[in-house]
Amino acid sequence: MFIKILHTESSPGWGGQENRILNESIGLQKLGAKVYILCQPESKLAEKAKEAGIEVFTSPMRKSFDLKAIYNTARLINKLNIDVVNTHSGKDSYIxxxxxxxxxxxxxxxRTRHLALPITSTFSYKYLSDFVVTVSEYVRQYLIQKGIPEKKVFAVPTGIDLEKFNPGKVKGTLKKELGLNQDTPLIATVAVLRKKKGHHILIEAIPYVLKKFPEAVFVFVGEGPQRKNIEEKIKRHGLSKNVIMLGHREDIPQILSSIDLFVLPTLQEALGTSFIEAMAMGKPVIGSNIDGVREVIDNGLNGYLVPPEAPVVLAEKIIDLLSNRGKAKEFGVHGREKVENKYTIEKMCNGMLEVYLKHLKKL
Incomplete structure (x- = not known):
C-alpha cells in the first residue's frame, strides 16, 4: 500500500530524536512510502534531510497554538494528499x-514520544492523536500510567544503521589521534553535556579507576550546557591528563571502534541509542539501572547495570572489564547480537509501517 507521510518537528536542534526522524524517513521511502518533513527554517533536520533526498518544507512554529502555522500545515496536508501526519515535539504536535x-x-x-521526561499535559496524546508511538516499552508504560489508553500506545524501539556501525568495516583511529599506545585503556562517553547524562558521576568514579589503571584515558564526546561545569570538575579532581573533552564529532563509529569500553551513568533515558551504537560496534557497555536502559543492557551478558549516582560501584565495574579482556570481548559479541536482533533501522521502519497500515485500514 502506497502511503504519504508527513513528519513534523518544531525543534531546530539536532539529537537522537531528529536522527530517528531522518532514519525513519529514509527507511520508509525504501519500503515504498512517500515521506515529507515539515520543520523549522534553518533547522539541522532540514539540512540533513535535504542531503538525504527527502522533500522538506519549512514553516515557523512559534508556539503550540500558532494559528498561521496550523493554517499553513493544513494547506500542506491537503496539497500533498497526506495519509499520515507523524508529530514529534510539543509545539508541532499541537500544530x-x-x-x-x-x-x-x-x-x-x-504522536511519537521520544523522551523519558515527565509530560505536562496529556491533551495532544489523548485528543489530537489517533495513536502514540514510543521509543521504548518503558516510555509506553509511563504514558499508560498517565491515562493514555493502553490500546492506543505502541512501542517501536529506535534502530540504527548496522552498516554505519559495522566493526568489521570501521577502522578506529582515535588512539593514534590522541597519541596513545594501542594497549592504553580508552573509555568513552558519548552524550549531550547535560546534568541528567551523569558525567559528574563518572568524574567521581575515575580516581578510583586510576588507582588500578593510572594510564587509562576517558573521552567525553558531545557538546551542551554543562560543558563549563564539567571542565571545572575535571580540573578540581586533577584529571586533566586522563579526561579529554572531544566536543561534537561526526565520526562516532570510528571513535567507538577505537575504545575498550563505553560508559554512560545517565540518570534519565528513554532508551539509550548511544548504548546501542556502542554495542553494534562490539563494545561492552556500562549504564545506570534506570528507565529504558534496562531494555538495552542485559546485566552480566552484554554489559553492566549499576545503581544511579553510585561512583564507587561504577568504578568497580569499569575496573572489572578493563581487567578481564576476555569477558569484555564476550560482552561485545552479545551486544552486537542483540542489536542485530532488535535495534536495526529496518526493524524500526517495518514496525512503524505496520502500525500505520493497521490503523489506516480502520479509517
Missing part, C-alpha cells in the same frame, strides 16, 4: 494535530 483535524484530508495523526 500538526489541529491541522490534521481541520484539513479536508483528515489524515491519521500519530
Amino acid at each position: 500538526g494535530g489541529f491541522a490534521g483535524k481541520l484539513s479536508k484530508k483528515t489524515p491519521l495523526i500519530v
